[in-house]
Amino acid sequence: xxxxxxxxAVGEYKSGWHDPENATIRxxxxxxxQVVRDISxxxxxxxxxxxxxxxxxxxxxxxxxxxxxxxxMLEEIDFDKVCxxxxxxxxxxxxxxxxxxxxxxxxxxxxxxEAEQKWLSGVTAQYESEAVYHSIREDLEQQGVIFLDMDxxxxxxxxxxxxxxxxxxxxQDNKFSALxxxxxxxxxxxxxxxxxxxxLPVQAYFRINAKNMGQFERTLIIADEGSSIHYVxxxxxxxxxxxxxxxxVVELIALPGAxxxxxxxxxxxxxxxxxxxxxxxxxxxxxxEWVDGNIGSKLTMKYPAVILKGEGSHAEVISVAYSGKGQHxxxxxxxxxxxxxxxxxxxxxxxxxxxxxxxxxGMVSVSPKxxxxxxxxxxxxxxxxxxxxxxxxxxxxVANPSARCEHxxxxxxxxxEQLFYLMSRGHSEEEALAMIVNGFFEPFTRxxxxxxxxxxxxxxxxxxxxxxx
Amino acid sequence: xxSDKPVLEISNLHAGIDDTPILRGINLEIPAGEIHxxxxxxxxxxxxxxxxxxxxxxxxVTDGTVELDGGDLLEMEPWERAREGVFLSFxxxxxxxxxxxxxxxxxxxxAIRGEDVAKGAEFRKTLKDAMTELDIDRSxxxxxxxxxxxGGEKKRFEILQLxxxxxxxxxxxxxxxxxxxxxxxTVAKGINAAxxxxxxxxxxxxxxSRILEHVQPDKVHVLIKGRIVKSGGPELALxxxxxxxxxxxxxxxxxx
Ligand SMILES: Nc1ncnc2c1ncn2[C@@H]1O[C@H](COP(=O)(O)OP(=O)(O)O)[C@@H](O)[C@H]1O
Ligand SMILES: [Mg+2]
Numbered sequence: 001x002x003x004x005x006x007x008x009a010v011g012e013y014k015s016g017w018h019d020p021e022n023a024t025i026r027x028x029x030x031x032x033x034q035v036v037r038d039i040s041x042x043x044x045x046x047x048x049x050x051x052x053x054x055x056x057x058x059x060x061x062x063x064x065x066x067x068x069x070x071x072x073m074l075e076e077i078d079f080d081k082v083c084x085x086x087x088x089x090x091x092x093x094x095x096x097x098x099x100x101x102x103x104x105x106x107x108x109x110x111x112x113x114e115a116e117q118k119w120l121s122g123v124t125a126q127y128e129s130e131a132v133y134h135s136i137r138e139d140l141e142q143q144g145v146i147f148l149d150m151d152x153x154x155x156x157x158x159x160x161x162x163x164x165x166x167x168x169x170x171x172q173d174n175k176f177s178a179l180x181x182x183x184x185x186x187x188x189x190x191x192x193x194x195x196x197x198x199x200l201p202v203q204a205y206f207r208i209n210a211k212n213m214g215q216f217e218r219t220l221i222i223a224d225e226g227s228s229i230h231y232v233x234x235x236x237x238x239x240x241x242x243x244x245x246x247x248x249v250v251e252l253i254a255l256p257g258a259x260x261x262x263x264x265x266x267x268x269x270x271x272x273x274x275x276x277x278x279x280x281x282x283x284x285x286x287x288x289e290w291v292d293g294n295i296g297s298k299l300t301m302k303y304p305a306v307i308l309k310g311e312g313s314h315a316e317v318i319s320v321a322y323s324g325k326g327q328h329x330x331x332x333x334x335x336x337x338x339x340x341x342x343x344x345x346x347x348x349x350x351x352x353x354x355x356x357x358x359x360x361x362g363m364v365s366v367s368p369k370x371x372x373x374x375x376x377x378x379x380x381x382x383x384x385x386x387x388x389x390x391x392x393x394x395x396x397x398v399a400n401p402s403a404r405c406e407h408x409x410x411x412x413x414x415x416x417e418q419l420f421y422l423m424s425r426g427h428s429e430e431e432a433l434a435m436i437v438n439g440f441f442e443p444f445t446r447x448x449x450x451x452x453x454x455x456x457x458x459x460x461x462x463x464x465x466x467x468x469x
Numbered sequence: 470x471x472s473d474k475p476v477l478e479i480s481n482l483h484a485g486i487d488d489t490p491i492l493r494g495i496n497l498e499i500p501a502g503e504i505h506x507x508x509x510x511x512x513x514x515x516x517x518x519x520x521x522x523x524x525x526x527x528x529x530v531t532d533g534t535v536e537l538d539g540g541d542l543l544e545m546e547p548w549e550r551a552r553e554g555v556f557l558s559f560x561x562x563x564x565x566x567x568x569x570x571x572x573x574x575x576x577x578x579x580a581i582r583g584e585d586v587a588k589g590a591e592f593r594k595t596l597k598d599a600m601t602e603l604d605i606d607r608s609x610x611x612x613x614x615x616x617x618x619x620g621g622e623k624k625r626f627e628i629l630q631l632x633x634x635x636x637x638x639x640x641x642x643x644x645x646x647x648x649x650x651x652x653x654x655t656v657a658k659g660i661n662a663a664x665x666x667x668x669x670x671x672x673x674x675x676x677x678s679r680i681l682e683h684v685q686p687d688k689v690h691v692l693i694k695g696r697i698v699k700s701g702g703p704e705l706a707l708x709x710x711x712x713x714x715x716x717x718x719x720x721x722x723x724x725x
Pocket of ligand 2: 515
């Protein structure tokens with residue numbers, strides 16, 4: 001690719017560099033039962049895990065592509081041109097000094113060690129298929145909090161993992177949850193004991209470096225009775241002219257009275273498919289919140305879900321999506337009210353620009369036995385130019401008449417008068433647009449840790465650069 | 470150190486939108502330290518004049534010049550004009566949901582007067598004093614710019630910005646409408662403080678003489694169909710109040 005073309009492809013994306021690839025183990029492209037068995041063997045896994053991987057592989061292999069979302073983009077995925085396992089460092093280090101230099105520099109540039117010092121309880125940094133760095137504050141460890149990369153979790157707590165793995169997202173759930181279950185590697189395993197409150201967030205950062213890479217992390221968080229935790233994740237990748245595939249599965253279990261908040265700022269480069277299944281189960285009086293920001297990727301299909309299983313439980317899904325040139329963010333939320341007196345709130349904000357496409361796909365249901373449920377759904381779209389597109393596909397299935405449902409949707413455009421007002425106050429057209437866009441996202445950013453909110457605002461300001469014709 | 474150039478000098482300004490002429494040869498000169506008023510019926514071109522001075526991209530200037538302190542304004546982008554010292558208090562200020570007033574004010578003062586002015590205890594004090602003077606509650610800072618503001622709140626917010634930005638040229642487009650008499654007095658105080666005894670100037674657009682009782686204008690201009698047909702002292706405002714615009718319209722037609 002010519003240099004100018006490369007620059008055009010990178011555009012305003014600021015995390016698009018890549019390191020030289022120094023793989024210690026790299027699987028050939030393509031997927032087969034053997035590849036799945038090899039991954040499992042390499043990791044010395046218990047038999048039951050190998051079995052479930054193999055079953056999941058066959059399910060994936062036989063399952064057709066979804067017939068909704070962006071089918072033409074999905075059809076472009078070539079599963080034979082993906083590397084399903086790549087290891088760049090043979091160990092997960094506890095000290096950044098021990099992480100290979102190139103990789104350490106990348107995480108430095110992304111500001112991870114700095115954030116760790118300032119405001120986090122623990123960090124896991126995954127590079128390609130494996131965690132290369134991991135830490136947790138001692139006081140949390142002493143209180144019995146388990147925070148490990150998923151592979152270590154399986155090695156050290158096989159019974160806990162066996163009990164909960166696939167209990168929230170069965171591999172048969174969809175084609176990509178099957179794929180993830182077959183080839184998963186990395187991700188986080190967290191257990192918070194009864195009554196323990198993890199005050200500062202723990203963070204996971206996912207970086208893809210190689211071309212045509214597949215990253216399939218698997219995360220399982222169990223918050224025991226009356227405990228609480230805030231998990232934040234971020235991700236970036238180099239910009240390449242060929243596609244990469246990121247397909248994660250995240251399972252959350254909030255036991256009675258527990259509170260899990262899971263925040264994501266997804267900023268993959270625009271050659272990454274991001275097809276993720278995220279779901280949590282909330283037991284009695286538990287609370288699960290997904291705070292989900294999708295800025296990057298080529299195609300995202302992601303609908304964080306909560307099953308309100310216990311009485312008095314509560315779910316929130318607050319999401320923003322930005323779709324620029326060549327991007328489609330097909331995002332939304334799913335909430336199932338299975339028990340009485342459960343409440344939920346969905347707030348979805350999407351912006352499309354330069355021909356980008358944003359879709360809100362929402363599903364809220366109330367089962368016949370669930371009395372006195374309250375549901376609130378708000379989706380707002382902001383369209384920045386004529387070629388861009390926004391659609392909403394809301395579904396509500398309410399089988400109990402005592403439910404109170406509210407639904408609001410709006411689509412708006414940035415007006416010239418709004419821009420002129422801000423420009424008359426000394427702000428360039430790009431700054432003015434960034435102010436409007438960040439304002440639109442404000443109900444979301446105020447839910448993020450401050451450092452992430454600042455980062456998100458900066459990202460959006462970059463996206464608005466050079467956008468004015 | 471008043472410069473010898475007027476703060477604002479408009480010569481033979483012709484402008485319109487989509488080939489429809491709106492302004493048809495405006496001449497106007499505001500020397501340093503003076504306050505001028507433009508009066509005229511709805512649709513006569515008052516807001517268009519303000520928009521063109523500020524640089525609204527929808528309008529095309531077909532002839533004439535607009536200068537600030539002798540510098541050509543028409544060459545500049547709106548934000549450059551703002552940084553040069555042009556301020557417009559809008560007839561219809563725009564809402565920006567999600568943009569907090571406090572944050573917006575800090576960024577705006579930084580953009581126009583410099584980062585240093587927008588920081589620290591001194592800025593906070595200036596802001597607090599200005600808000601007290603305008604009778605604006607502290608909670609205002611956490612609200613979103615013009616979002617859900619009442620008519621009066623919007624106008625007070627415009628004047629708050631005027632006070633913080635200290636422009637060379639303040640244009641106030643119907644700032645008096647939507648304000649009660651106390652509001653008008655406060656606004657008038659703000660304008661007088663910003664202009665009198667300085668080398669700044671102000672242009673007050675209104676169709677009532679009410680505000681002019683509190684800000685003694687040096688000159689009053691009457692705009693009819695995109696032309697200034699008469700200029701005079703403050704007494705002209707009172708005359709218009711009594712007689713309306715018809716006599717001037719007839720005069721204008723006879724001379725056209
Ligand atoms: N954006 C616009 N598009 C089309 N016509 C406009 C626009 N703005 C002003 N006009 C026209 O220009 C004339 C003057 O309007 P305006 O300057 O708003 O008057 P005033 O402020 O004196 O009431 C009116 O005929 C109005 O319809
Ligand atoms: Mg007007």
